[in-house]
Amino acid sequence: MTDKLLSIKNLSVQYKTDLETVCAVNNITFSLKKGETFGLVGETGAGKTTTALTIMRLLPAETGRITEGSIEFTGKLMLDLTEPEMRSIRGEQIAMIFQDPMTSLNPVMSVGDQIAEAMELHNKDNKTKEQIQARVDEVLLMVGIPPSRKFEFPHQFSGGMKQRVVIAMALACEPVLLIADEPTTALDVTIQAQVISMIRNLRDTLGTAMIMITHDLGIVAQTCDNVAVMYAGELVEVGTAADIYTSEDHHPYTTGLFGSIPNLRSKARRLTPITGLMPDPTKLPPGCTFAPRCPKKMDICEDEHPCVWRNGTHLISCHLFAGRENWRKEEA
């Protein structure tokens, strides 16, 4: 086994109701090493949260279906695991932070109890109550909250502090992988800076791998080693942070995303947004899903779905790179 912590291959996920089938994730492949921070970037509806929930096997039971692909975590094939086996992984080996700190915490339990709960559930080495409480204190200090506040309830904390509590809960059992789904979107800029800085420090001290899901290219630039850009359920571009931020070659969607952000340094008055909207996931266009909005669209884009092209660590799924120098076709 290589040193890959998490390896996802050709994963596809659908939500099936009586009326329609939503193709939320379509044939994505990526992997993570121990201690690496992986950024998953995309807008609403791209399929990022679905991907996270699929890794955790938390898809809604009646409608969520994994139609193909595999997820391998520390050598185990996740999709074959039973629910009790998954439960022992969740919280202990893989932890997740959700977007809204206001609703992620149980309002009627003290924060100390909530952090302890995770540890009590996964108590493999039979820690005593005192040991668990000591760990709770340790973890609160790590996130910058005085341990004396562990008897307080969530409503007594501000938004930023609530998010820290959530992070403390996630890290209590020292997971090897942390999935953070838009952890700072609901927070103010200055609090966001505090939280991001804290996450970075923790990651460095604990060596936790992280999947950072966000739409904010700024946060990705500050925190991630590798990045994937997601559009309409597919990964249109994957690479190291350097590939994404400094390379000249990009998927037209990525270029569009960068063009949509008002840049602090540029003096241009007009932005260059991408026209149109993300396609309806129940009626994805044939060929390239981005073709209807792409300024560089060619005839072939509407008919044939592009394959993946590779240049070193940089992968792009676009017909523009067929036959370009340094770019080789990536075998599935």
Added chain:
Amino acid sequence: MEWPANTCPLLETRHLKKYFKVKGGLLHAVDDVNITIPHNRTLGVVGESGCGKSTLGRTIIRLLDATDGQVLFKGEDILKYGRRKMKAMRRKIQIIFQDPYSSINPRMSVAEIIAEFMIVHNTCSNRTAAFQRAAELMDTVGLARRYANVYPHELDGGRRQRIGIARALSLDPQFIVCDEPVSALDVSIQAQILNLLMDIQEDRGLTYMFITHDLSVVKHISDEIIVMYLGQCVEQAASDELFENPMHPYTKALLSAIPEPDISMRTKEIKIIKGEITSPINPQPGCRFAARCEYAMDICREQTPPLLSPWDLRQEIEKPGGKHFVACHLYTGNGHSE
């Protein structure tokens, strides 16, 4: 960007205050704010949650009743207007809201929503004329006419926000308060809407007050910016000048906290403001940022710093970037000077 000195500003507030009675005392949501917006310009109001920027916007258009102060539209204090005058005033000042989901009535069709104000104010001869105007407004904001009989829930956030914009334009206002109009939208839609707002401003000679927490957006769209903290204006300057030359410690921290999409900035030191925002209820005298400020001096905890231009104080020639005001004892000559 110099303000033309002799034109009467379109909108001005003088010592505007809005306090709320809450359990525990008086919440100073907006505390003594003085702003001036000339014709066809955009004032950006930036700050984090709890700074009072939304309250400021709503107080100016009298959705909330001000506790004290004046709001002058073309020189006249609209806070003193009676019901009839105020209703007429509502045709000149409008607002665009943040949440495209809750700011439009889910039980009315797109055309009905846009035509509503025109019907209420009787600006068109009859209903058909009002709906015709609504169709023209849909063209202006880039909404396909085929959506006229559609209900809001069938449309995405970007299109709903366009409905809100069309509605705000329906009475031909001169001044629009934009309360975080793009914050709830995806990045690519944000850009579309921002471009639209700027185009409309140019075409119709509108004046905007643009409220947001997003510094990159505010820089893009504003001519002048004020930074608010706990109800007070702590710094005020032309857009470019503020970003090149931030003076107030809070502004500096705010700017440095923005994560930039540039990996070479990864090692840049972020000024992390310690602590949490203090309570706006019954605030103590003195600078409200003092508790979190790394430069805090004794005087900061005793006297509220006034909003001044440091160059006025030292009688230097005016900075080429335009007037720049800051409320901080570091610059008042009471502490050590910059």
Added chain:
Amino acid sequence: MNQVSVDAAAPVIVFRKESRWKEVWRRLKKDRLAMFGLAVISTMIILALLADFIVSYEAALKMNLRLKLAPPSAVHWFGCDGYGRDLFARCLHGARVSLTVGFATSIATLIVGSLLGAMVGYIGGKLDDIVMRALDIFSAIPSTLFAMAVVAAMGSGIVNICIAISLTNIPGFVRIVRSSVLNIAEQEYIEASRAGGTSTLRILLKHVLPNSVGTLIVQTTANVASMILTAATLSFLGLGINPPQPEWGALVSEGKEFLRTAPHLILFPGVMICVASFSMSVLGDGLRDALDPRLRT
């Protein structure tokens, strides 16, 4: 002219859409259960209206002690009661009273309750405090006692019973409407309307009430059922419908003594009440869904 992306703009706009009510009816038709409810309750209403032509009123009163407690037969479809009176005739004529009371009181409660609740919820402040405390006092009085007091003061008879029952139900309804309105009043589109200079009355009628219509409908249809039962209680206490005039609830009361020996006496009027309530409920659900633009297909 600025560059704004506009998809194919039609030169002439036709704002005619199918009239609102036509659309609601079309959507309601698709809901099988609701149509069933509508059919059943309509049938009941029609039968009640035509009761005199089907079976005379005298037949409902005619006593025949030889047929006392007779089970259902070809002649007497529902059997006979303790006095030998034909139960079918009694149920049919009873429908008139029960349905009238049920609908009249629901509608009265709906109109008064929603206007009051909307005003109080939207305007708030002192008006809210005064009205709600007054209603609290009202609700503290046991409803049966209150109805008794009203009937005692005004005399018995259908109209007075309707008034009494409505009065006991209005406080609860106002509370429900008020809470729905409080919720709506917080929405930004209400603020937007105020910013556009819309008057309070127009906001209440055009924005607030239409958005609470779902709650109103469900509550009203649920009320029909409970009002029928309240009327029955009053009849039982001798306050409402005077015997021998038939009324479903009263019929159930009369039949309860014979539960073991002649269960049909409770069964038939009881089933009438259940079927009427059920039909109203599903119809109400269907109407609420048909009126909600969010569920358009």
